[in-house]
Amino acid sequence: MTIRPTGSDAILERLLSLHPKVIDLVLDRVHRLLEALDHPERAIPPAIHIAGTNGKGSTLAMLRAGLEGAGETCHAYTSPHLARFHERIRLAGEPIAEDELADLLAECEAANGSQPITFFEITTCAAFLAFARHRADWTLLEVGLGGRLDATNVIAPRLTIVTPVSMDHEAYLGDTIEKIAAEKAGILKPGTPCIVGPQDERALEVIEYRAARLGAPLQVHGQHWHVREEAGRLVFEDETGLMDLPAPRLIGHHQVLNAGMAVAALRALGRQRGAEAAMTCAEWPARLQRLTHGPLVEAAGPAELWLDGGHNPAAGAALAEALTRLPPRPLHLVCGMLRTKDAAGYMAPLAPVAERLHAVSIPDEANTLTAAETLAAATRAGLVADAAPSVAEAVAGIAAASPDARILICGSLYLAGHVLRANG
Numbered sequence: 001m002t003i004r005p006t007g008s009d010a011i012l013e014r015l016l017s018l019h020p021k022v023i024d025l026v027l028d029r030v031h032r033l034l035e036a037l038d039h040p041e042r043a044i045p046p047a048i049h050i051a052g053t054n055g056k057g058s059t060l061a062m063l064r065a066g067l068e069g070a071g072e073t074c075h076a077y078t079s080p081h082l083a084r085f086h087e088r089i090r091l092a093g094e095p096i097a098e099d100e101l102a103d104l105l106a107e108c109e110a111a112n113g114s115q116p117i118t119f120f121e122i123t124t125c126a127a128f129l130a131f132a133r134h135r136a137d138w139t140l141l142e143v144g145l146g147g148r149l150d151a152t153n154v155i156a157p158r159l160t161i162v163t164p165v166s167m168d169h170e171a172y173l174g175d176t177i178e179k180i181a182a183e184k185a186g187i188l189k190p191g192t193p194c195i196v197g198p199q200d201e202r203a204l205e206v207i208e209y210r211a212a213r214l215g216a217p218l219q220v221h222g223q224h225w226h227v228r229e230e231a232g233r234l235v236f237e238d239e240t241g242l243m244d245l246p247a248p249r250l251i252g253h254h255q256v257l258n259a260g261m262a263v264a265a266l267r268a269l270g271r272q273r274g275a276e277a278a279m280t281c282a283e284w285p286a287r288l289q290r291l292t293h294g295p296l297v298e299a300a301g302p303a304e305l306w307l308d309g310g311h312n313p314a315a316g317a318a319l320a321e322a323l324t325r326l327p328p329r330p331l332h333l334v335c336g337m338l339r340t341k342d343a344a345g346y347m348a349p350l351a352p353v354a355e356r357l358h359a360v361s362i363p364d365e366a367n368t369l370t371a372a373e374t375l376a377a378a379t380r381a382g383l384v385a386d387a388a389p390s391v392a393e394a395v396a397g398i399a400a401a402s403p404d405a406r407i408l409i410c411g412s413l414y415l416a417g418h419v420l421r422a423n424g
Contacts (some may be wrong), residue, residue: 007098011105012085012123019118023172025149029117033125034154036111040125040132045075047139047155048265051147051184052163054314055197055258058250059163060140061284062262068093069277070266072137077127077152079120079144082285082309082417089127091134104129120144124151146173148186159268160187160194160216161261165203166314171340181206188216195264196220198257219264227260229253234279236263243272246279251288252322286416288322294423299396303405304329307420309413311337313345319410320349329406333357333383334394335374337411339367343377346411351382355402358394359387362415374411391419 034041048063050056057078064074076090089096096104104126112122124144131139141157143150146169165181173180181203188194188210196207198221211218219225225238229247234256236243248259262278286309291297297305310319323331331354337343347357359374369377371387378385388394391409398407409419 008102016119019116030121030151033112040128041154043132044139045136046158048159049141049157049187050161051143051187053166053168055163056142058258058284059261062278062282063265065282066266066274066278070271070274074138075131075136076140078142083420092136121151146183148183163197168312177202178206185210190214193217197261225264248279254318296423301399302403303399303407306408308410309416311341311412316346317349320353323353330355331406332398334409335411336360336362336415337369344380347381357383357385363418365414
């Protein structure tokens with residue numbers, strides 16, 4: 001018997017059919033629907049808009065923890081979700097309730113009628129409706145794809161943040177770092193300050209050029225602010241002075257840089273009193289996350305089980321660096337990736353630190369690489385690899401052969417979401 005979805009799941013399923021493409025980067029449809037909804041995007045609490053290739057979600061999580069630590073409330077919009085769609089829309093700190101989500105989606109569906117609109121566009125409009133109807137001090141918005149033509153880029157933000165830009169989504173954003181940076185820098189607004197994370201020089205030139213044309217003041221890593229690890233602490237420094245803070249709760253040197261962007265943003269907002277909470281209270285699942293309970297952990301036995309959703313070459317390099325800082329154990333990767341990603345480019349930095357990669361396909365994901373295709377990419381990247389029928393079988397096999405292993409499930413946020421749902 002087929003179980004039909006109900007509530008918000010049923011509406012979300014219908015919304016997927018409103019446009020033949022998953023991604024179609026124009027803003028006309030969003031503006032049309034927002035006008036029909038009486039422009040909720042103009043009534044949301046002051047917004048902080050975050051674009052970039054890597055680190056957007058982690059930076060947002062630390063910024064949210066910092067603002068909440070300063071006694072303020074935050075709405076937040078992130079994507080994709082891991083286990084449930086409700087994760088994408090947080091109202092004053094809490095995931096949106098099922099009844100309200102269903103009502104908002106139904107309202108957007110009725111206002112849109114049968115006109116073409118992508119899933120991300122109409123659900124972004126639903127998020128704006130929710131944010132406009134609930135009080136909070138801040139709205140934190142993560143760009144879905146790119147920036148200039150992203151559905152979130154219809155607001156007048158109080159502050160923007162551009163995290164590190166690297167190669168990803170070339171089919172939509174362009175085939176050079178300069179073209180991609182131009183799309184990301186599309187969130188900059190006239191006179192609105194922007195925090196700029198560590199950048200390739202070519203990307204930074206593009207960002208600085210757009211900022212100069214718009215009169216958008218920049219706070220650039222390496223020029224206006226600096227961040228470093230020192231004696232197990234985080235040291236942030238800008239023209240205002242030095243801050244000695246706890247190390248970030250999120251693991252990896254790349255999280256030190258993300259923490260720096262969050263602290264720079266808190267400084268720009270006059271909320272630096274929340275900087276310690278930004279370090280110690282942030283939570284962001286599937287970013288080098290240690291799994292400690294559930295059936296997969298039981299299957300791993302004495303082996304460590306970790307999860308990470310990074311999926312491009314820069315994320316692979318950051319992950320490899322972070323793994324070298326953990327106490328040594330034989331590292332086995334269980335990897336599944338989407339067809340749109342540079343699989344070999346992602347895996348290449350991991351080859352020197354991993355003993356073997358076990359390739360899997362991503363369950364219930366039409367755009368997944370097959371296990372055989374992921375295996376071939378791993379071989380091209382210099383990894384010893386084999387294929388496994390499922391994540392659970394890969395984990396059990398590794399644990400049986402190497403009880404002292406560190407098992408890292410990686411390669412895709414969609415795979416990470418499947419793992420979190422399956423693992424309870």
